[in-house]
Amino acid sequence: MRENIAHLFGVTTENLRRLISIALEEGGEYADIFFEHTVINELSLRDDHVNKAGSHIDYGVGIRVVKGEETGYAYSEITTMAEMEKAARYAAKIAASKKSLALPLENRLMEGNDFYPIKKGWEEFGIREKLPLLELLNAKIHENDGRTSKVRAAINDSLSKILFYNSLGETYSDIRPLISVMASCTMEQNGRRESAGASRSFRAGFEILDESLMTELALSIVRKGAFLFDAKQPSGGEMPVVMGAGSSGILLHEAVGHAFEADFIRKKTSIFSDKMGRKICDGNINIVDDATLPANRGALNYDDEGVPGQKTYLVREGILNSFLHDRISAKHYGTAPTGNGRRESFRFMPIPRMRATYMESGNCTEEDIIRSVKHGIYANDFSNGQVQIGAGDFTFYVKSGYLIENGRLTQPIKDINIIGNGPQTLKEITMVGNNNIIDNSTWTCGKGQYCSVSCGMPTVLVKSLTVGGSV
Amino acid sequence: MLYGIDNNRNEIECARFVLDYLKRKGAQARITLNKGRINTFSVLNGKQDKLQMSNDRALNIQIYSRNRYGAFSTNRLEKNELEKFLDNAVYATSLVEEDDARTLPEEKLYYRGENPDLGQFDSSITAITAERKKEIAYEICSQMEGKSKYLVSAESEYNDYIDYQYIIDSQGFEADVIQSAFDVSAQCSVKENGDARYESYWFESSLHFKDLDYKECGKQALERGIEKFNPAKVKSGKYNMVVENCCASRMAAPVINSLSGALVQQRSSFLAESLGKKVFGKNVTFIDRPHRYGMAGSRYFDSDGVATKDLAFIENGVINNYFIDSYYSRKLKMDVTAESPSVPELICGEGTGTDIASVRDLVRFMNSGILVTGFNGGNYNGVTGDFSYGIEGFFFKGGEIIHPVREMNITGNVVSLWNNFTAAGKDPLKWAKWQIPSLAFENINFNGK
Numbered sequence: 002m003r004e005n006i007a008h009l010f011g012v013t014t015e016n017l018r019r020l021i022s023i024a025l026e027e028g029g030e031y032a033d034i035f036f037e038h039t040v041i042n043e044l045s046l047r048d049d050h051v052n053k054a055g056s057h058i059d060y061g062v063g064i065r066v067v068k069g070e071e072t073g074y075a076y077s078e079i080t081t082m083a084e085m086e087k088a089a090r091y092a093a094k095i096a097a098s099k100k101s102l103a104l105p106l107e108n109r110l111m112e113g114n115d116f117y118p119i120k121k122g123w124e125e126f127g128i129r130e131k132l133p134l135l136e137l138l139n140a141k142i143h144e145n146d147g148r149t150s151k152v153r154a155a156i157n158d159s160l161s162k163i164l165f166y167n168s169l170g171e172t173y174s175d176i177r178p179l180i181s182v183m184a185s186c187t188m189e190q191n192g193r194r195e196s197a198g199a200s201r202s203f204r205a206g207f208e209i210l211d212e213s214l215m216t217e218l219a220l221s222i223v224r225k226g227a228f229l230f231d232a233k234q235p236s237g238g239e240m241p242v243v244m245g246a247g248s249s250g251i252l253l254h255e256a257v258g259h260a261f262e263a264d265f266i267r268k269k270t271s272i273f274s275d276k277m278g279r280k281i282c283d284g285n286i287n288i289v290d291d292a293t294l295p296a297n298r299g300a301l302n303y304d305d306e307g308v309p310g311q312k313t314y315l316v317r318e319g320i321l322n323s324f325l326h327d328r329i330s331a332k333h334y335g336t337a338p339t340g341n342g343r344r345e346s347f348r349f350m351p352i353p354r355m356r357a358t359y360m361e362s363g364n365c366t367e368e369d370i371i372r373s374v375k376h377g378i379y380a381n382d383f384s385n386g387q388v389q390i391g392a393g394d395f396t397f398y399v400k401s402g403y404l405i406e407n408g409r410l411t412q413p414i415k416d417i418n419i420i421g422n423g424p425q426t427l428k429e430i431t432m433v434g435n436n437n438i439i440d441n442s443t444w445t446c447g448k449g450q451y452c453s454v455s456c457g458m459p460t461v462l463v464k465s466l467t468v469g470g471s472v
Numbered sequence: 473m474l475y476g477i478d479n480n481r482n483e484i485e486c487a488r489f490v491l492d493y494l495k496r497k498g499a500q501a502r503i504t505l506n507k508g509r510i511n512t513f514s515v516l517n518g519k520q521d522k523l524q525m526s527n528d529r530a531l532n533i534q535i536y537s538r539n540r541y542g543a544f545s546t547n548r549l550e551k552n553e554l555e556k557f558l559d560n561a562v563y564a565t566s567l568v569e570e571d572d573a574r575t576l577p578e579e580k581l582y583y584r585g586e587n588p589d590l591g592q593f594d595s596s597i598t599a600i601t602a603e604r605k606k607e608i609a610y611e612i613c614s615q616m617e618g619k620s621k622y623l624v625s626a627e628s629e630y631n632d633y634i635d636y637q638y639i640i641d642s643q644g645f646e647a648d649v650i651q652s653a654f655d656v657s658a659q660c661s662v663k664e665n666g667d668a669r670y671e672s673y674w675f676e677s678s679l680h681f682k683d684l685d686y687k688e689c690g691k692q693a694l695e696r697g698i699e700k701f702n703p704a705k706v707k708s709g710k711y712n713m714v715v716e717n718c719c720a721s722r723m724a725a726p727v728i729n730s731l732s733g734a735l736v737q738q739r740s741s742f743l744a745e746s747l748g749k750k751v752f753g754k755n756v757t758f759i760d761r762p763h764r765y766g767m768a769g770s771r772y773f774d775s776d777g778v779a780t781k782d783l784a785f786i787e788n789g790v791i792n793n794y795f796i797d798s799y800y801s802r803k804l805k806m807d808v809t810a811e812s813p814s815v816p817e818l819i820c821g822e823g824t825g826t827d828i829a830s831v832r833d834l835v836r837f838m839n840s841g842i843l844v845t846g847f848n849g850g851n852y853n854g855v856t857g858d859f860s861y862g863i864e865g866f867f868f869k870g871g872e873i874i875h876p877v878r879e880m881n882i883t884g885n886v887v888s889l890w891n892n893f894t895a896a897g898k899d900p901l902k903w904a905k906w907q908i909p910s911l912a913f914e915n916i917n918f919n920g921k
Contacts, residue, residue, distance in 0.1 A: 048803075421879065
């Protein structure tokens with residue numbers, strides 16, 4: 002245990018052992034304790050001025066007790082022993098056998114993973130350093146396109162200090178950085194308005210914020226905005242859809258990822274519940290959920306129940322290879338947890354969640370994929386998605402793309418929802434590009450609680466999806 | 473116990489300490505204490521699943537210093553921690569650029585009333601035993617368990633909440649408000665043939681325990697799940713659309729949200745420059761009634777302390793008002809109206825017969841079309857009003873439900889949508905902050921097969 006982090010929460014190893022012992026007093030089979038101290042700093046720009054600063058501290062401890070597949074949970078924002086013991090006793094009530102487990106004599110310190118490279122620590126840099134970068138971003142957006150009438154931009158950075166201990170004697174501490182730069186603009190032309198935005202997010206140090214990032218972000222935003230003046234909603238209906246490389250990973254997140262989360266599998270509510278080991282798509286397809294991508298928004302040294310971050314093949318050569326497990330589901334299936342037990346904060350109990358979910362590259366070129374489509378759409382910018390786990394129906398919202406006519410990109414399109422069925426869509430991915438890109442936008446996944454995630458995808462062809470549009 | 477100033481003395485003293493400290497530093501400020509408690513008990517397939525207790529309290533601190541602004545929050549309320557935090561906050565605020573619009577509201581706008589009861593707190597909440605809460609969750613689960621051969625999984629949950637808020641600012645505004653809430657939910661998964669498991673969810677809520685209507689919650693979820701069996705795609709085309717009350721606010725949201733002063737000032741709303749203009753059909757009227765007794769969204773003052781009032785923000789299709797708070801009133805040189813709606817209601821003008829009350833009445837009234845009972849993703853473009861949403865629901869003909877639909881989208885523009893608004897029920901959900909009844913529209917683009 003890093004003693005400085007234990008000191009931050011005012012606890013000793015003896016305190017932690019006592020709290021876990023109390024948590025197990027009613028017969029719980031497993032217990033863990035999760036301390037968190039998060040500081041979020043915000044700086045934002047509107048109307049060409051950096052005119053709002055903010056800082057937010059969130060501090061507390063969550064205590065969980067598991068008995069079978071049942072969970073007791075309580076948290077406290079006050080880390081005196083009296084308050085924490087009260088929380089431990091409440092969580093303990095989930096069990097009622099009075100058969101108390103003994104703790105191991107030795108603790109096991111977990112260390113070694115380091116997926117958040119930091120050269121310049123966030124605590125050493127403040128508003129004075131960030132403000133010129135926001136001004137630069139604003140100036141670049143205006144410079145790039147004279148039609149820009151308004152710019153909104155923000156830099157948010159957070160640093161979470163975590164201390165974890167469980168009834169197996171396992172302990173780790175982690176310092177998790179998360180930086181996001183976001184901007185959007187309104188552009189006006191001949192009485193018409195369009196708005197576009199983009200963001201970048203990393204688990205990295207202050208060195209990630211530099212002129213090149215601001216320049217790249219500004220260009221991306223302005224290109225998106227300018228594109229929209231020529232775009233329109235297309236005719237809708239069933240048609241082939243080419244998903245461009247990068248943020249198309251939202252398809253995997255919605256169509257596959259959620260339905261592979263093993264709490265849904267354990268409850269038999271996912272459409273993939275009885276598909277383990279079966280062929281579910283083309284043999285060229287490999288789908289991964291990965292905590293080990295350095296500096297990635299979905300990276301995790303250890304998950305929120307003490308399992309090391311790792312790379313998990315969900316689909317290998319078209320075969321369903323693994324679900325996304327937390328400790329409870331892993332025990333249910335007699336397998337090892339995959340490091341997917343995550344939580345928004347100490348206020349929430351951990352549940353299976355994605356990290357960075359992507360498809361590995363295939364063999365086709367993007368040009369060949371587009372050329373194979375007679376009439377369809379090409380989608381490459383997305384805002385949000387959703388899935389019905391049991392029926393398998395998923396959707397994602399396309400901000401922009403193109404019509405494909407006779408193998409060529411033609412009319413720009415925008416603002417359409419696409420809907421499909423997960424298992425069916427997987428089967429209908431018939432071409433996989435050789436150009437996988439991990440998208441570094443500020444993807445956030447909601448499942449009763451929020452988690453930072455990311456996604457990636459090579460260009461793929463889906464033979465048929467239902468596309469929104471005029472009729 | 474969480475009731476009134478006496479029971480929150482320590483945290484309120486913290487808020488006052490923060491205000492005094494900032495005054496001594498030469499800053500104006502507003503301090504908001506939010507304190508809450510949540511109790512949760514959930515059941516999975518007839519067995520207890522989760523037991524959770526949550527207690528939160530945090531101070532939100534808005535600093536206005538020489539036309540500079542910062543917004544801060546912390547849940548570390550120890551004095552030495554607070555002093556360090558406030559010193560950093562004052563320093564951070566001093567580094568941002570000046571903004572003339574960043575000051576506290578004009579004092580004449582503050583709520584200065586006696587805070588008469590809005591019927592939002594049930595003081596019996598602390599007397600409800602853990603056993604009673606468990607009984608309710610088990611009873612809801614039992615309304616599904618063993619009641620259908622198609623059932624795969626049944627979950628139920630009981631939650632109760634106490635939310636207390638205290639606001640104090642350096643112009644002398646000081647007020648507090650407390651609200652309780654009780655809710656129950658039922659969720660089930662049902663399966664007939666094939667791999668698909670159809671999920672269904674039902675939710676009931678109330679501000680008072682005695683009004684919590686949980687007797688049919690599980691039954692509703694189960695019936696709505698089974699109704700989804702054997703869905704079919706309908707051919708793409710223009711159809712009448714009826715939207716059930718449980719999801720009708722999704723149709724109102726692009727209209728109400730786009731009246732935000734922030735979006736208007738940023739030229740990011742399709743309703744910017746629409747003030748005084750007729751944009752929607754003449755049967756479209758939205759009124760905000762913030763003082764309705766016993767409603768979840770009711771309030772006498774907003775988060776700035778500004779008094780709320782009735783506001784007909786859209787009347788007969790004409791945009792009457794934007795939602796303008798103190799900051800955007802200065803930016804836009806417009807009067808303060810309200811920072812956001814409290815209890816907005818849709819009033820349907822001519823076109824709706826007096827005999828139409830429920831969603832079933834609307835289905836009969838529209839004769840044929842698609843009944844939307846839920847949305848699956850989708851979004852809208854706030855600048856243009858273009859939208860596209862995934863839907864679930866039922867195809868109906870001759871006023872009767874024919875079959876469920878699957879994998880379909882609706883696509884169009886919010887302005888034309890609300891010009892095609894035809895009729896409304898009289899059935900807004902009693903617990904909802906937005907009082908939007910079931911709705912009917914004609915000539916809507918549906919994308920299917």
